[in-house]
Amino acid sequence: MRSPQSWGRFPRVAQETRALTWRSDALPSAPGTLLPHGLGRSYGDSCLNADGTLLLTSALDRLIDFDPATGVLRCESGVTLDTVLRLVAPRGWFLPVTPGTKYVTVGGAIANDVHGKNHHRGGTFGRYVRRFELLRSDGTRRVCAPDENPDWYGATIGGLGLTGLITWAEVQLVPIRNPYILQETVPCENLDAFLDVARASEADYEFTMAWVDCLARGRKLGRGLLFRGNFAPPQFDGLPLAKSHLSHGSGLAVPVDMPAFCLNRLSVSAFNWLYYHRQRGRPRQRLTHYDPFFYPLDAIYGWNRIYGARGFLQFQCVVPYSTARDALREILERSSRGGVPSFLSVLKTFGDIPSPGWLSFPRQGVTLAMDFANRGEKTWRLVEDLDRLTREAGGAVYPAKDARMSPESFAAYFPRREQFLPYLDPAFSSSFWRRVNPATPSLPALEGSADGATPPVSLLAIR
């Protein structure tokens, strides 16, 4: 079997795998450290474990209970959001928070405390996790909830799979009347316009996000389209599903790795120009099914292959409002100068609703996500620069999308790291964790060492 990759297909590492079968089984004995691995939709190395073992959770995909009266779903951690939606959407329930793909597992959604287009209203996924079971390498099992083992609950939400294996979880869903979204598209001619429209949309729209043309420069820097929407009002209940509601449900696939020359500055800027001007400067409203609205890229199976065999690096940061205008301008300028065009770039505002997760990424401000085809050193340096700019702006970078952040950055972004350390499972680790904590011994020595001294500066430079 080929070693699993992350979604960005960079970096590539050699590791063992063990498939988990039953939630009541003990953890398997395996070489090196362990790391739960769901569908591998994290982009960088947080779902990889070089020279260790991945615990594959895809067969822990059983549902346990669903109460259509209260919208509480209990399931094993390898159940995908796709499975959840197929089960609950026809019965009038929906995910309280969903990322941009439904091909992630419930365990992965908790471990990365994922966010979605409704962060300003709903916060992160972790807020809706009523409880879960955590299986540690010493064989203990703990049910974790806000009022039961609350420290383990806080450490595990956003804990990157490092506190043990989540075997099952219970999630509170939200009611919907119909599966439709009334969506509006608003062109924004530059970054300032985006920030104004985004803030103004927060009160009336549950879902907002913007696509940005990363190659637009000067006065047009940050030009893009802001999408905002709400679940459709009652008059659309019972509306039969029409093809036009599913315009993206194309069943397309990227069957092979595309050669690197397909994505270059010219092709990306042509696409961006067309995409932006299709709109002709007017806001436009339309009714759409939730699937193309939330998951446009899921329609293209294996879209990560457009970046070719060398893969790509994703970068997602959040910066506080106080520094957002300048920091985002600098980040956009730096990436547009970088010579590596970003094909997909997304801007969104985060609200101030706190997450229960100690290492949770979202915090109030503006978040920007970009993809860069991997062209080696040049790309890595660019992403490292963006990491530095984010740190200087007092922001944070998302571990689930990262392959380059520095140990100093990690410590700055996640001030509760010290509090988290004693909850690491001594037998668990990941490539990401070792990269951002280079002085941390990965095997048993660590358990109980709550002193969590910051590694000396000389070690911080090692990557």
Added chain:
Amino acid sequence: MKKVLILGATSAIAQATVRLLAARGASLYLVGRNAQNLEAVAKDAATRGAAKVESRAMDLDDCGAHEALVEQAAQALGGLDGAVIAHGVLGDQDASQRAWATAEAVMRTNFLSAASLLTSLANRFEAQKTGTLVVISSVAGDRGRQSNYVYGASKGALTVFLQGLRNRLAKSNVAVVTVKPGFVDTPMTAHVPKNKLFASPEQVARGLLRAADGRKNEVYVPGFWALIMLIIRSIPEPIFKRLKL
């Protein structure tokens, strides 16, 4: 199949089949060895829409309990119109060659216990003049090979038993469906390196239900195994016995 007895319900192929049946709203009676795991499968089926799910943990090697088990399942579901026999072990060929007791255990689980269950089920279905019996055999039963002839013999015997049963029950409107999977990626084959010939349990389950719905006789899943096994069966014995298979 609306009221179905599933034997070996915690096997990967059976679990995938249970899901498909549950989504159709069938009533299910699940039997497996491990009570905890069986409970996990039962809850999954109930949550996915099964009209009714009952389960019983037992070791199907105990043939003496089969008659009562079938009766109990029929009582619980208010009748039976289908059964899926999915329990089985791969065994260890080397160990089976060294010690008869090991080989005998494979024969007992894969053939004797299945034949015993089929006897009870066939009599019930014959009397009610309706029903579908779906049994998982294997391509390994098509020809004996040195690498797994004990397992192959247990499945080959099962295939022949089913042929006779099908012949007997044809006039009673009872379908007897022999499903012969090739390599399947399940915990049973976790130790085997995978290649392109391996199918997923879901793929096999879909093929199994398609065959059951169509009241087929013998099917290979995936279908390309029909061709592979045709070739394997066609090799003359004087040549075959010298091959390393």
